[in-house]
Structure formats: C-alpha cells, structure tokens
Amino acid sequence: MENYPQVLLENCKPDRITTLEEYEQSGGYQGLKAAISQHGEGGIQQMIEDANLLGRGGAAFPAGLKLKSVADDAPFPRYIVCNADEMEPGTFKDRVLIHANPHMIIEGIIIAGFSVKAQKGIIFIRPEYESGARIFEREVKAAEAAGYLGKNILGSNYALEIVVHRSGGRYICGEVTAQLNALMGKRPNPVQPPPYPTEKGLWGLPTVLSNVETFACMPHIIRRGPDWFKGLAKTETGAGTKIFCVSGKVKRPGCYELPIGVRLSEIIEDYAGGMLDGSEYKACLPGGASTGFLPKEHFDIEMDFESLKKVGNRLGTGAIMVFDHKTCLVGATLNLTEFFARESCGWCTPCREGLPFIRDLLLRLENGEGREDFIPLLEEMGRHLWSAYCAFAPGAVAPLQSLLTHFGEEVEEHISQKKCPFKQ
Amino acid sequence: MLPNKLKESLEKQIAHADHPREMVVDVMLALQDHYGYLNDEAVETVAALLEMSPLEVEEVATFYTFTYRESVGKYVIHVCDSVICWMDGYESIRDYLCRKLDIAVGATSADGLFTLLPVCCIGYCDQSPAMLINRKVYGHLSPEKIDSILEKLKVET
Ligand SMILES: Cc1cc2nc3c(=O)[nH]c(=O)nc-3n(C[C@H](O)[C@H](O)[C@H](O)COP(=O)(O)O)c2cc1C
Ligand code: SF4
Numbered sequence: 010m011e012n013y014p015q016v017l018l019e020n021c022k023p024d025r026i027t028t029l030e031e032y033e034q035s036g037g038y039q040g041l042k043a044a045i046s047q048h049g050e051g052g053i054q055q056m057i058e059d060a061n062l063l064g065r066g067g068a069a070f071p072a073g074l075k076l077k078s079v080a081d082d083a084p085f086p087r088y089i090v091c092n093a094d095e096m097e098p099g100t101f102k103d104r105v106l107i108h109a110n111p112h113m114i115i116e117g118i119i120i121a122g123f124s125v126k127a128q129k130g131i132i133f134i135r136p137e138y139e140s141g142a143r144i145f146e147r148e149v150k151a152a153e154a155a156g157y158l159g160k161n162i163l164g165s166n167y168a169l170e171i172v173v174h175r176s177g178g179r180y181i182c183g184e185v186t187a188q189l190n191a192l193m194g195k196r197p198n199p200v201q202p203p204p205y206p207t208e209k210g211l212w213g214l215p216t217v218l219s220n221v222e223t224f225a226c227m228p229h230i231i232r233r234g235p236d237w238f239k240g241l242a243k244t245e246t247g248a249g250t251k252i253f254c255v256s257g258k259v260k261r262p263g264c265y266e267l268p269i270g271v272r273l274s275e276i277i278e279d280y281a282g283g284m285l286d287g288s289e290y291k292a293c294l295p296g297g298a299s300t301g302f303l304p305k306e307h308f309d310i311e312m313d314f315e316s317l318k319k320v321g322n323r324l325g326t327g328a329i330m331v332f333d334h335k336t337c338l339v340g341a342t343l344n345l346t347e348f349f350a351r352e353s354c355g356w357c358t359p360c361r362e363g364l365p366f367i368r369d370l371l372l373r374l375e376n377g378e379g380r381e382d383f384i385p386l387l388e389e390m391g392r393h394l395w396s397a398y399c400a401f402a403p404g405a406v407a408p409l410q411s412l413l414t415h416f417g418e419e420v421e422e423h424i425s426q427k428k429c430p431f432k433q
Numbered sequence: 434m435l436p437n438k439l440k441e442s443l444e445k446q447i448a449h450a451d452h453p454r455e456m457v458v459d460v461m462l463a464l465q466d467h468y469g470y471l472n473d474e475a476v477e478t479v480a481a482l483l484e485m486s487p488l489e490v491e492e493v494a495t496f497y498t499f500t501y502r503e504s505v506g507k508y509v510i511h512v513c514d515s516v517i518c519w520m521d522g523y524e525s526i527r528d529y530l531c532r533k534l535d536i537a538v539g540a541t542s543a544d545g546l547f548t549l550l551p552v553c554c555i556g557y558c559d560q561s562p563a564m565l566i567n568r569k570v571y572g573h574l575s576p577e578k579i580d581s582i583l584e585k586l587k588v589e590t
C-alpha cells in the first residue's frame with residue numbers, strides 16, 4: 010500500500026476536529042495571508058485556474074473559471090456560498106471533512122470570497138449534519154476572534170461575515186439554483202440559467218457557490234502553488250487529491266484521500282480492505298447515486314474525471330458504492346429510482362411523471378412480472394428524462410441506463426425465470 | 434399563542450437577518466418544536482413573523498422532509514431506506530421497529546411517543562444500516578441496539 014500525501018485529511022483525528030491552533034501550526038491560514046498580501050484578487054483566481062481545480066460537488070466545473078465569471082463591475086453585495094448539502098446516497102466525504110478540519114474549509118471560503126470581493130458567506134448544510142453545523146458556528150467565531158473573519162481581515166480593508174444556514178432537508182437543495190431559492194426562503198425548485206448565479210444569484214446579486222471539498226483545496230493551492238497541486242494527481246489530465254468515500258460490500262467502508270487518477274482496484278483492495286468475505290466484486294457506482302454502474306471490466310480504471318468520461322460514466326462526487334455478486338442490480342436500481350422519484354421536486358412533467366413510471370416497471374421486473382416489451386419502454390423513458398428541466402433527471406436515470414447497457418442479461422433473467430434470480 | 438419569550442428571541446434573530454424570509458426554515462423548526470408539529474396556527478405565525486403570506490410558508494412547509502404538517506410523536510424515527518442501507522438489510526430493521534412499536538410505517542405509537550418514517554440516505558453509509566431519532570444519528574443498527582436505544586428514550590421521557 011503506497012503512502013500517498015495527505016492534504017485535506019492531514020491532521021485528521023479519529024474523534025475530534027483539528028483545532029485552530031493545530032491547523033495554524035501545520036500551515037493553516039498561511040494561504041489567506043499570502044492571498045491578501047501577495048497575490049491579490051486576480052492572482053488568486055489565476056492560481057486556482059492554473060491548478061486545474063475541478064469542482065468536487067459532482068459536476069466537475071473548473072473552479073477558477075467560476076471565480077473569474079464574476080465581472081469586475083458587478084454590483085454589491087456579493088455572496089459566497091459553501092454547499093454542504095451532501096444528500097446524494099453514498100456520499101459522506103463532506104461530513105468527514107467538516108469533522109476533520111473545519112478551518113480548512115473556512116479558509117477556502119475566505120480566500121474565494123476575497124477574490125470576488127464577497128461581503129457575505131453562507132454555509133448551506135443539511136439538517137442531518139447538525140453536529141457539523143454546530144462545529145461551523147463555533148469555529149467561525151474562533152476565526153473571527155483570530156482576525157481571519159469580520160472587519161479588516163488580517164489588517165486589510167476586506168470584510169467578510171460567514172453564517173450557517175440549516176436546510177429543511179431535500180436532495181434538490183444541493184443543486185445550485187434550487188439552493189439559492191432555498192436560501193431566499195422560497196420553494197426550492199431549480200431555475201434554468203441564464204442568468205448564471207455568478208451574475209444574478211442570491212437576491213439578484215453575484216453569487217459564487219462551490220462544494221465543501223472544492224473550498225478545502227484552495228488554501229493549499231495558494232500556499233504551495235498550482236504546479237504542486239497538479240503534481241499530486243497520478244494522471245496528466247487530473248489535479249490534486251480526492252476524498253473517495255467507499256461504501257457497500259467492502260471490509261472497511263470509509264473515506265480515503267488519494268491522488269486523482271488512482272486505480273479503482275487499488276482503492277477497493279488496498280484502502281477499503283477488499284471485498285467482504287464471501288463477496289465477489291460485481292460492479293460499483295463510481296461517483297454517487299447519479300452515476301452509472303461501472304462493470305467489472307473497468308475494475309482497474311484510473312479514477313479521474315477524464316477516464317470515467319471516456320467509458321461513458323462520471324467521477325461525480327467520488328462516492329464509490331460497491332456491489333457484490335449476490336446483490337441484484339435490478340433491485341438496486343429500483344431502490345435508487347425510488348430515491349429519485351421521492352426527491353424529485355415535481356416542477357416538470359418528464360421527471361415528476363417519468364420516475365414513478367420507471368419505478369413501477371422495475372418493481373414489476375423485480376417481482377417476476379416483467380415482460381420483454383418493458384426493456385424498450387425503459388430505454389425510451391430513460392431518453393425522455395434527458396429533456397427534463399434540470400440536471401437532477403439525467404442523473405436519476407444514470408443507474409437505469411447503465412443497467413440496461415451493461416447488465417441486460419440480469420434484466421433478461423428476471424423476465425425468463427419470472428422471478429428475481431437472486432432471491433431463494 | 435406563542436409565549437413571549439420565544440417570540441422575542443425569534444424576533445431578535447429575524448431582525449439580524451438581511452431579509453426576514455431567509456429565516457423561514459429556522460422559524461418553522463422552532464415553532465414545530467413548540468407546537469409539536471407545524472399546525473395551521475404555526476404556519477400563520479411564521480408568516481406574520483416573516484412578512485410572508487401563509488401560502489408562501491405553506492409552499493415551503495410542504496416541501497421539506499423535516500417539517501411536519503401533521504402531528505407526530507415526541508420522537509420521530511427516520512429509518513434510512515437508500516441503497517447502501519438496503520444492501521445491509523434496512524428492511525429487517527424497519528420491520529423490527531414496526532413490530533416493536535406495533536405500528537405501520539408513517540404511523541405514531543399508541544403512547545404518542547414514536548413516529549416511524551422512511552428517509553433518504555442520511556450520509557452515514559459507512560455505518561449502515563442507519564437511522565435518525567429527532568435528527569440524531571444511530572448507525573450499525575441491530576435489534577439489540579434498537580432495544581437499548583428505545584429503552585433509554587422511554588426512561589428519559
Ligand atoms: C440534484 C442535484 C443535487 C446536487 N447536490 C449537491 C450537493 O449536495 N453538494 C454539492 O456540492 N453539489 C451538489 N450538486 C452540484 C451543484 O449543482 C453544483 O454543481 C456544485 O455544488 C458546485 O460546486 P463545485 O463547483 O465546487 O462542484 C447537485 C446537483 C444536482 C443536479
Ligand atoms: S428535473 Fe425533476 S428535480 Fe429538476 S426541475 Fe424537473 S421535477 Fe424538479
């Protein structure tokens with residue numbers, strides 16, 4: 010097992026956070042100091058772009074480009090939002106990071122906020138993470154007391170306030186535009202851009218929203234440089250490390266910080282301890298519930314945004330959910346579809362009507378009542394969902410579409426045997 | 434009627450916000466704690482406090498998992514039924530809770546203490562099967578563990 014550099018989870022304690030003092034001793038808030046005294050707004054944005062930092066919230070959007078898209082003459086106040094909603098099944102990396110090192114995230118928010126002259130920062134957090142919300146509230150105060158937040162940050166004339174906003178709990182609130190509606194006390198339906206949030210976001214004002222892990226990378230990029238960050242990855246196309254959170258049929262489920270581009274087999278066999286006794290690897294969802302089943306032939310794939318795109322899949326959030334040879338993938342897809350059907354915001358018809366319909370067909374297949382004509386019907390429904398209003402729906406059918414592409418035989422067996430072949 | 438102390442503390446928080454309505458979830462949850470659930474009076478009160486119409490509050494109240502427009506027990510148990518917990522046998526955990534509390538999913542026990550609801554992945558898949566009770570997380574569930582959790586809550590009541 011290789012000892013890869015630990016950047017985000019360095020100092021990670023099993024049962025408590027890294028305190029402000031401990032974080033400072035390991036170089037914490039040095040990035041912010043350099044950002045303010047040395048690099049300036051444009052310099053920071055350029056460094057983050059040069060580092061090739063891609064958003065860790067699932068969509069892999071270039072973080073530097075996002076910061077740059079706030080126009081110089083854009084109105085004030087401007088907002089910086091940290092997305093700690095993390096409601097995608099299988100994903101718990103942000104939770105672990107918040108409990109490991111909240112100040113790394115806070116420092117990232119301040120650096121990004123400074124680079125776009127934001128006056129107000131908001132951490133949007135799911136209600137299940139109440140302990141995380143309390144940690145943030147306490148540590149934001151500690152950062153204020155140390156002069157990293159509030160008025161005249163580190164002696165400059167930059168001022169930023171950060172507040173914690175608790176959600177009432179719905180998966181769609183993780184989507185940027187729905188989250189902005191939630192923050193404004195409206196029903197959290199998504200809104201199709203343009204205008205983009207960086208132009209007109211919260212209360213019609215420029216808003217930069219990124220994921221917890223994306224912010225956590227920023228202090229390191231400023232402190233140690235874009236080239237160092239790119240060099241952390243194992244692949245040419247990748248940059249940085251990634252917190253992979255592994256769950257399912259492995260011996261040691263949990264979060265592992267590894268270079269982008271590390272092989273899937275290495276993550277599962279070395280870090281997650283291999284498959285459970287009596288379990289054989291069948292497939293995984295490589296990046297959360299809205300990615301597709303990755304068949305066994307790709308067990309050795311390099312876990313990079315590019316390599317997964319090449320095989321028609323996505324790295325998503327890096328949440329690896331592992332399925333064994335005894336698990337029915339029709340049943341798993343049924344469960345995932347139930348999740349998406351329940352969490353659909355109901356705004357548009359293809360998603361609101363389509364997902365329950367797909368769920369019904371899958372349920373009948375799983376119960377041995379499936380017919381051959383269900384398969385083209387499921388394919389067609391999968392295509393329809395791509396014309397729904399927001400990115401929720403294409404994600405929702407990713408498991409279904411990959412099931413039909415890679416595990417057609419398993420579906421067929423449900424039809425020919427008139428029962429689920431995995432049930433005794 | 435809202436006790437003055439609660440009203441004043443909410444008004445203070447609201448005054449601190451840039452726009453009153455951004456507080457809607459916090460205020461709904463606070464009133465829900467007070468009334469036991471978000472009844473019609475609570476919805477009206479939230480609206481008045483935040484300068485919203487009751488309909489606007491209703492739009493939000495009916496959207497979220499943790500705002501209850503119907504009465505619930507003192508403890509709301511949310512059992513995770515997403516895919517990792519499904520693989521690890523959430524169904525038997527759910528059925529055990531149903532038998533133990535003698536209720537169906539969605540119902541409240543006769544003593545008014547427990548309501549059982551399903552919930553999507555709560556972000557503790559490394560400790561599956563998992564559940565929440567009044568938003569506190571319990572992982573690695575087994576019948577024995579559930580027995581001791583429920584006993585403890587009953588004693589505390
Ligand atoms: C249905 C849906 C749910 C999402 N949930 C989350 C989430 O919980 N956390 C998150 O960071 N991004 C989530 N996203 C992605 C966000 O829309 C957005 O791309 C991301 O937060 C931006 O941050 P990043 O650029 O740092 O990745 C979700 C997207 C969709 C379509
Ligand atoms: S695709 Fe689904 S989640 Fe997105 S707007 Fe339509 S109904 Fe809502």
Ligand code: FES
Nearest residue numbers: 513518554557558
């Ligand atoms: S699937 Fe149950 S906690 Fe994630």
